[in-house]
Amino acid sequence: MNPRYLPLLATIAIFILAYALCYSQYPNMLSTRVVGNLLTDNAYLGIAAIGMTFVILTGGIDLSIGSVIAFTGVFIAVLLANTSMHPLSVFALALLIATCFGGLMGGIIHTLEMPPFIVTLAGMFLARGMAFVLSTESIPITHDFYDTLQDVFFRVPGKGRLTLVGIIMIVTVIVGVVLAHRTRFGSYVYALGGGLPAAKLMGVPVARTTVCVYALSGFMAGLSGIVFSMYTSAGYSLAAVGVELDAIAAVVIGGTLLTGGSGFMIGTLIGVLIMGLIQTYIIFDGTLSSWWTKIVIGGLLFTFILLQRGLVWVTSRARI
Amino acid sequence: MLLQGKSITKSFPGALALDAVDFNLLPGEVHALLGENGAGKSTLVKCLTGAYRRDAGAILLDNQPINPRSTLEAQDLGIGTVYQEVNLLPNLTVAENLYLGRQPRRLGLVSTRRMNAGAREILSGYGLQIDVSRELSSYSIAIQQIIAIARAVDLSGKVLILDEPTASLDATEVQMLFSIIRHLRDDGLGIIFISHFLDQVFEICDALTVLRNGRLVGTAKPADTSRLKLVNMMLGRSLEEEIHKEKDRTASVDPVQLQFKNFGRSGHIKAFDLDIRKREIVGVAGLLGSGRTEMAELLFGAVGHDSGEALAEGKPLRLTSPRAAVAQGFAFCPEDRKRDGIVADLSVRENIILALQGQRGWLRALSKSEQTAIADGYIARLDIRTPDCEKPVGQLSGGNQQKVILARWLATNPRFLILDEPTRGIDVGAHAEIIRFIEALCDEGMSLLVISSELEELVDYSQRVIVLRDRAHVAELTGDAITTSNIIRAIASDGHEDKVLAS
Numbered sequence: 116m117n118p119r120y121l122p123l124l125a126t127i128a129i130f131i132l133a134y135a136l137c138y139s140q141y142p143n144m145l146s147t148r149v150v151g152n153l154l155t156d157n158a159y160l161g162i163a164a165i166g167m168t169f170v171i172l173t174g175g176i177d178l179s180i181g182s183v184i185a186f187t188g189v190f191i192a193v194l195l196a197n198t199s200m201h202p203l204s205v206f207a208l209a210l211l212i213a214t215c216f217g218g219l220m221g222g223i224i225h226t227l228e229m230p231p232f233i234v235t236l237a238g239m240f241l242a243r244g245m246a247f248v249l250s251t252e253s254i255p256i257t258h259d260f261y262d263t264l265q266d267v268f269f270r271v272p273g274k275g276r277l278t279l280v281g282i283i284m285i286v287t288v289i290v291g292v293v294l295a296h297r298t299r300f301g302s303y304v305y306a307l308g309g310g311l312p313a314a315k316l317m318g319v320p321v322a323r324t325t326v327c328v329y330a331l332s333g334f335m336a337g338l339s340g341i342v343f344s345m346y347t348s349a350g351y352s353l354a355a356v357g358v359e360l361d362a363i364a365a366v367v368i369g370g371t372l373l374t375g376g377s378g379f380m381i382g383t384l385i386g387v388l389i390m391g392l393i394q395t396y397i398i399f400d401g402t403l404s405s406w407w408t409k410i411v412i413g414g415l416l417f418t419f420i421l422l423q424r425g426l427v428w429v430t431s432r433a434r435i
Numbered sequence: 436m437l438l439q440g441k442s443i444t445k446s447f448p449g450a451l452a453l454d455a456v457d458f459n460l461l462p463g464e465v466h467a468l469l470g471e472n473g474a475g476k477s478t479l480v481k482c483l484t485g486a487y488r489r490d491a492g493a494i495l496l497d498n499q500p501i502n503p504r505s506t507l508e509a510q511d512l513g514i515g516t517v518y519q520e521v522n523l524l525p526n527l528t529v530a531e532n533l534y535l536g537r538q539p540r541r542l543g544l545v546s547t548r549r550m551n552a553g554a555r556e557i558l559s560g561y562g563l564q565i566d567v568s569r570e571l572s573s574y575s576i577a578i579q580q581i582i583a584i585a586r587a588v589d590l591s592g593k594v595l596i597l598d599e600p601t602a603s604l605d606a607t608e609v610q611m612l613f614s615i616i617r618h619l620r621d622d623g624l625g626i627i628f629i630s631h632f633l634d635q636v637f638e639i640c641d642a643l644t645v646l647r648n649g650r651l652v653g654t655a656k657p658a659d660t661s662r663l664k665l666v667n668m669m670l671g672r673s674l675e676e677e678i679h680k681e682k683d684r685t686a687s688v689d690p691v692q693l694q695f696k697n698f699g700r701s702g703h704i705k706a707f708d709l710d711i712r713k714r715e716i717v718g719v720a721g722l723l724g725s726g727r728t729e730m731a732e733l734l735f736g737a738v739g740h741d742s743g744e745a746l747a748e749g750k751p752l753r754l755t756s757p758r759a760a761v762a763q764g765f766a767f768c769p770e771d772r773k774r775d776g777i778v779a780d781l782s783v784r785e786n787i788i789l790a791l792q793g794q795r796g797w798l799r800a801l802s803k804s805e806q807t808a809i810a811d812g813y814i815a816r817l818d819i820r821t822p823d824c825e826k827p828v829g830q831l832s833g834g835n836q837q838k839v840i841l842a843r844w845l846a847t848n849p850r851f852l853i854l855d856e857p858t859r860g861i862d863v864g865a866h867a868e869i870i871r872f873i874e875a876l877c878d879e880g881m882s883l884l885v886i887s888s889e890l891e892e893l894v895d896y897s898q899r900v901i902v903l904r905d906r907a908h909v910a911e912l913t914g915d916a917i918t919t920s921n922i923i924r925a926i927a928s929d930g931h932e933d934k935v936l937a938s
Contacts, residue, residue: 297544309524376526
């Protein structure tokens with residue numbers, strides 16, 4: 116078997132094992148209702164994590180996405196409350212701003228040869244600050260179109276609901292898979308993660324790819340912000356604090372190498388679902404503190420980092 | 436004529452790297468480019484492939500003048516390059532590496548199936564039947580090298596430049612590579628082969644060009660030349676020109692200070708015996724890649740030895756790390772001054788004090804005034820040209836940087852000083868000063884091991900000269916036998932002759 120699939124298989128195995136464990140204690144957890152809720156509740160994280168996966172595949176990091184989600188939420192809420200703009204055009208505007216913001220960070224990272232960590236950290240403070248400038252209060256969103264959107268869902272057998280935000284996440288994952296594995300852009304993303312000097316020598320458009328990757332991450336954060344505002348029906352500048360770290364955790368648990376160059380989009384989806392599953396279990400249990408989510412995720416992260424190290428070590432020894 | 440370089444000139448600040456060099460490559464020819472470090476081989480290649488912009492001269496491909504501004508442009512014109520390292524992406528599959536940026540698409544999406552089929556077809560032309568959907572890193576360096584060649588040929592198709600392609604291959608892998616090179620040559624490709632393995636040059640090449648100090652020394656056919664002539668061309672000596680010792684440097688009669696018995700490391704340098712007396716300068720000669728630097732690294736403990744032992748005045752020495760070696764009174768000025776020697780951003784004072792402070796340990800810190808006194812003392816003694824001891828050492832000239840490193844080690848008061856190419860890349864004045872200094876240190880009672888490719892320099896100050904070839908000691912010259920021609924003969928004689936002589 117090709118060793119590159121090993122982290123992905125490990126992720127899938129852990130997911131199935133965890134689900135089996137949950138099922139043995141609470142048989143209800145296998146209902147379509149729980150699965151539907153799992154998708155709905157984690158949609159915003161999943162969408163942001165797909166963008167993050169692209170960034171991490173290039174060997175970079177994007178710390179700004181939590182703030183961009185909050186900014187987008189506040190931006191939408193303020194615009195809907197104070198203007199008569201239709202939500203769809205507000206969405207388009209919000210996505211444009213988030214994409215340009217990401218692209219700008221990518222441009223700075225490339226042209227000034229700055230570490231992505233610092234540039235996106237600055238972006239994180241900037242976007243959070245901009246959200247506060249718009250409003251410090253939590254602004255409720257009351258718009259007929261929002262109610263319509265929230266009522267869009269498919270009934271699945273067993274009383275489950277596949278909501279619009281869940282569908283958006285699934286579509287995002289599919290687009291992410293195709294983009295990463297079936298386009299030249301995707302191969303450039305992996306190439307950057309494999310080594311910048313070699314990528315340059317092989318004619319990879321480094322500047323364009325870097326800018327596009329951070330723009331894509333910005334776009335995904337913007338989309339995640341829209342989904343988050345649909346999910347909470349509000350815009351609040353203190354929302355989504357630390358989502359960037361949850362997203363990074365999901366990407367790593369999903370089997371993507373934090374140093375770049377190796378990983379799968381579908382792994383990220385499963386990483387997000389594992390994190391959601393732990394939370395659902397704690398809700399089902401009712402007596403556990405929600406901090407157990409963090410503790411389990413911390414343990415899983417360590418396991419995966421160790422697994423990746425081990426894998427790199429094994430593949431470097433076993434050459435044909 | 437396939438590729439022609441006409442009086443290509445390239446200068447860098449302070450140095451003329453290429454001085455009106457002509458180069459001609461025929462189709463269906465493997466053409467070796469030879470020369471020592473700093474001869475201008477890589478500069479010439481970089482000018483031909485557009486990685487550097489030449490200052491003057493013309494490049495003609497198929498008799499059409501070309502002006503590549505980047506390696507990618509050169510590749511589109513038909514000149515492909517395979518470097519020793521950093522070629523392909525280890526995390527992508529073999530097929531992706533071959534097709535990156537030009538993957539076959541259907542409806543805008545990459546068709547992995549067609550790409551893999553294409554990759555298999557390309558590689559079968561090289562006799563490789565491998566799983567192209569596996570990552571590149573799961574294959575050996577030799578196979579990666581072949582894949583790199585396949586990509587370069589597929590993309591360019593007229594000229595293939597191979598920069599030290601055999602450096603990390605074993606003998607069977609080299610033969611595999613050579614059969615591919617012959618195959619490509621028979622297909623009409625022009626191949627530029629850069630290597631410092633003379634055996635390989637004679638085996639595979641149809642023509643050779645030798646550069647030295649940025650100048651063209653000559654072009655020849657391997658059949659019309661000998662190893663001896665070639666080494667002469669590379670090192671810049673003619674056989675008639677005998678340089679004898681100017682000064683009568685009698686062999687040291689002082690007691691043996693250091694003994695290395697059966698000292699070596701497999702894959703690095705073959706085990707050797709070496710005695711070094713007090714008040715003695717031992718010279719080391721050999722071509723690039725002969726194991727000169729490896730020997731120095733081994734003696735200094737920078738690379739651990741796996742056989743033999745070191746003795747000082749009969750007592751065993753622990754040489755497991757540079758730190759242990761320094762504690763035993765060893766000192767080492769490395770060949771690559773910029774990378775392994777100076778700390779460019781630190782001041783002259785801090786650079787000079789570095790080894791001494793390391794030896795004392797951080798608990799016994801030198802006060803600022805002590806540091807300044809030591810630094811100023813060496814600045815005066817070695818005549819280091821710097822406005823004051825606080826100037827960052829990276830801003831000094833090469834010769835002065837070398838003196839700073841020398842000062843750093845002299846401050847530790849060593850008994851054994853290893854100098855790897857102490858006079859490379861420094862101007863004539865500083866050159867003479869450093870040589871005078873080497874002799875003065877010896878007269879004061881220090882033992883020195885000096886590695887140099889400047890043969891007359893070695894002949895001048897060494898009491899003994901050790902000659903290295905193919906990572907082994909092959910000769911030791913003493914007394915009147917130390918002449919440039921004897922050194923060159925020892926370097927050029929190949930393994931077969933040795934065996935005949937021995938039997």
